[in-house]
Amino acid sequence: MSEAAKMVKDFMRFNPTYFTGVSDPEVAGRWLMTHRRLHQLLEVPEVDQARISGYCLRGQGAVWWTTYTDIHSTPSTWAEFRQVFLDEYIPTEVQLRLREQFLGLxxxxxxxxxxxxRFRYLMMYAMDVANxxxxxxxxxxxxxxxxxxxxxxxxxxxxxxxxxxxxxxxxxxxxxxxxxxxxxxxxxxxxLDHDFSDDRDSRDAQYDYDDGQIDWSREDDQDQTNDQFNNDDHQVVQEIVPIPIQQPRQLYIQNQDQRDRSWGQRSEGPTVWSQGQT
Incomplete structure (x- = not known):
């Protein structure tokens, strides 16, 4: 058995799908996709892929393939075979529409x-961008x-x-x-609620404890500061000498006496002034 015949036999063991030439873009596209995956799985050489898949064409599909290979040489790569097949069975406007679907998939x-x-199916129509x-x-x-x-x-x-x-x-x-x-x-x-509540209570207790430490420290600092201020104020008060407040009449008499003594040194005797005289 030749190497080519052996590859075809191995390929057929996986029951590949047949294509009969129906004018259905979905059927034609999926036939191509299935065969491409089998070629990759079996590691079929690139130059043999088109010829092997050609054995799986039936009815009008086989007629088309025979006619094509009589006029043209067998495609040497899968990409060439795919494009020839698409051009024959899938209209150009459908190919363009499916290409756009791939780009937005x-x-x-x-x-x-x-x-x-779906990705593999649509990718066949966008090989120019997914090459x-x-x-x-x-x-x-x-x-x-x-x-x-x-x-x-x-x-x-x-x-x-x-x-x-x-x-x-x-x-x-x-x-x-x-x-x-x-x-x-x-x-x-x-x-879950209980675990969350316990965790939250633990955090709150820790925060309360920390806040308590901070507040106590602040209170101690404030007490020390107030004590210092009170001591300073007390010392300042002790240093202030109280000044007696004299009544207006006492100040008037005191000033009058001073003037009388001053006049007495100039005249024969002191002049006595009363508060009602002008």
Whole structure:
């Protein structure tokens, strides 16, 4: 058995789908996607992929393929075969529409596996922008749920398959968390509230204790400051000599006596003045 025949036999063991030439873009696109994945799984050489998939064409599909290979040479790469096939069975306007769907694809409510299936299908129509592993990874992560894609971005994965596997693992983890929350009983909620209350009371007690220490220290400092102020005030009061307050009449008589003594030194005798004289 030749090497080519052996590859075809191994390929057929996986029961690949057949294409009969129906004018349905969805059917044609999925046939291409399925065969591409089988080629990658079996590590079929690039130059043999178009010829092997050609064996899986039936009906009008087989007629078309026979006619094409009689006129043209067999495509040497899968990319060439894919483009020839798309041009034959999928109108250009449909290809452009599906290309736009790929560029705007988001996971939304789909599971990761459903999202990956849709991603691979639409990617066939956007190979001009997703023509490398790096770009395929970029578009795949961009469309993932942010709870999944946000974690995968930091892993630095090098292949789309690795990214896909990690996305599945992350999805499984999130589903387990949601399941635990859904099956939580009222007793679990009560325990969570109790634990939170104990933790909060512990923090409040610590804060109260710390505040008490601070307040006591402030009170001690304030008492010492007040004592110092009181001592200083008392010392100042003791140093002040009280000055007796004289009544206005006493001051008048005292001043009058001083004037009388002054006049008495100039005249023969003192002149006595009464308060009522002017």
């Amino acid at each position: 988001r996971q939304g409510n789909m599971s990761v596996s459903q999202y990956m299936d 490398s592993e790096r770009l395929q990874i970029y578009y795949f992560i961009r469309g993932l749920d942010e709870r999944i894609g946000g974690v995968i971005v930091a892993t630095g994965a090098e292949t789309l398959q690795i990214v896909y596997d990690r996305a599945l693992a992350r999805e499984t983890y999130l589903l387990q968390i949601e399941e635990q929350l859904d099956h939580r009983t009222p007793r679990d909620d009560l325990q």
